[in-house]
Amino acid sequence: MQDGMKKWMQLPRDVLVGHGVINDINDVCKDLKLGNDPLVVTGTTTKKIAGDVVCDLLSDCGDNVHIVASTDASMSEVERVKKEAIEHKASYLVGVGSGKSIDVAKFAATQVDVPFLSVPTAASHDGIVSSRASIRSEGKTTSVEANAPMAVIADTEIISRAPxxxxxxxxxxxxxxxxxxxxxxxxxxxxxxxxxxxxxxxxxxxxxxxxxxxxxxxxxxxxxxxxxxxxxxxxxxxxxxxxxxxxxxxxxxxxxxxxxxxxxxxxxxxxxxxxxxxxxxxxxxxxxxxxxxxxxxxxxxxxxxxxxxxxxxxxxxxxxxxxxxxxxxxxxxxxxxxxxxxxxxxxxxxxx
Ligand SMILES: NC(=O)C1=CN([C@@H]2O[C@H](COP(=O)(O)OP(=O)(O)OC[C@H]3O[C@@H](n4cnc5c(N)ncnc54)[C@H](O)[C@@H]3O)[C@@H](O)[C@H]2O)C=CC1
Ligand SMILES: O=C(CO)COP(=O)(O)O
Ligand SMILES: [Zn+2]
CATH class of the missing domain: 1.20.1090.10 (Dehydroquinate synthase-like - alpha domain)
Known part of the structure; x- marks a missing residue:
């Protein structure tokens, strides 16, 4: 880093790694004061693996939960998720799945200016925590700046069942x-x-x-x-x-x-x-x-x-x-x- 450069490092506040930590999601949301209107962004496969579980856990706590499926990490998918977030007045976004769903959720949350939680279902990439999103636009993948997740909930029980x-x-x-x-x-x-x-x-x-x-x-x-x-x-x-x-x-x-x-x-x-x-x-x-x-x-x-x-x-x-x-x-x-x-x-x- 050069002297005199301004630097703003964004890191997650809560990082949970362990067996069954998905069950702590409501405590994390309370700790971070995320509101009661989450939009869960998940993939078609990962919805069944963890997306629905996350929705049920959040609903059990009285949250007004909406869910959207997204697998393609493209700018058009980001726009679609942003529209859903605005329509449902989402107070935060939860990305549940693999790299592409997490990147779409992360970048959409950044653009609509709401907090984001990362819930990986596989240990396949290092974007689960980063303040970057890899998004495809005009045939090329670009690494764009995004807000780091407020929390990462990596349930090793769920992830160990992945291929x-x-x-x-x-x-x-x-x-x-x-x-x-x-x-x-x-x-x-x-x-x-x-x-x-x-x-x-x-x-x-x-x-x-x-x-x-x-x-x-x-x-x-x-x-x-x-x-x-x-x-x-x-x-x-x-x-x-x-x-x-x-x-x-x-x-x-x-x-x-x-x-x-x-x-x-x-x-x-x-x-x-x-x-x-x-x-x-x-x-x-x-x-x-x-x-x-x-x-x-x-x-x-x-x-x-x-x-x-x-x-x-x-x-x-x-x-x-x-x-x-x-x-x-x-x-x-x-x-x-x-x-x-x-x-x-x-x-x-x-x-x-
Ligand atoms: N933002 C960042 O800093 C970074 C972003 N990336 C991006 O992440 C993406 C790659 O992520 P990947 O996860 O490798 O690929 P991916 O998002 O395409 O997912 C691969 C497949 O794994 C499946 N899957 C996930 N969890 C599963 C489970 N528990 N059981 C069964 N199937 C499961 C998904 O349904 C999907 O079909 C790329 O777009 C890459 O550019 C990668 C590294 C860093
Ligand atoms: O994949 C990454 C790090 O593992 C970062 O993504 P980019 O290659 O899109 O910058
Ligand atoms: Zn990578």
């Missing part, structure tokens, strides 16, 4: 902090971009703890969920300290956003970011083998085949990744040549 693939994806999103910070340091050295030592250190420490514990992250273990949720919270806080997604999103994320654009079917955000980290770490001259081994131990995809995406889309995404966020300088510079893209993907055995 293991989502937890492994969350690990990929955390491991990507390694290359995100390398890109950020590079941008700081080459373009004088402001850099926060604290945000970078927190982001790296979070990734290191997760990598060191990789062999204890397993399916059907609530302790694994707890470990990953805590890492996602920590990574989200790093973004809030930085005031940008820089500590947790570099060129490996640009590669993932590019894949979302070019591939007909895409995989989970954290899976794509984890695989991108292997290749970007190779470009940085870092220990990409260790990244690959850790992802393998966790059970996250490390090849195009495991990701379910054809090799040609991996190469195409590598070639256009630098155009996703041109203002964000990374190791990709002004772009790879086709030969370089093929070389990095082959050497790291992402494509065969």
């Amino acid at each position: 293991y693939r989502l937890l492994a994806a969350g690990c990929g999103d955390i491991i990507s902090n390694y290359t995100a910070v390398k890109d950020w340091e590079l941008a700081h050295r080459l373009t004088n971009e402001p850099f926060s030592e604290y945000a970078a250190a927190l982001s790296l420490m979070t990734a290191r703890i997760l990598i060191d514990s990789a062999d204890s992250i397993k399916p059907d273990l609530e302790s694994s969920v707890r470990m990953v949720v805590k890492a996602l919270v920590s990574s989200g806080v790093a973004m809030s300290i930085a005031g940008s997604s820089r500590p947790a999103s570099g060129s490996e994320h640009m590669f993932s956003h590019a894949l979302d654009m070019v591939a007909p079917e895409h995989a989970l955000h954290g899976e794509q970011c984890g695989l991108g980290t292997i290749m970007i770490m190779y470009l940085h001259g870092g220990d990409w083998c260790r990244i690959k081994e850790c992802l393998e131990v966790i059970g996250a995809p490390t090849t195009a085949e495991e990701l379910g995406i054809e090799d040609k889309y991996i190469l195409e995404a590598l070639l256009v990744a630098h155009t996703i966020r041109p203002e964000r300088y990374t190791i990709l510079g002004t772009g790879l040549t086709p030969a370089a893209a093929e070389k990095v993907a082959r050497i790291t055995k992402v494509i065969s």
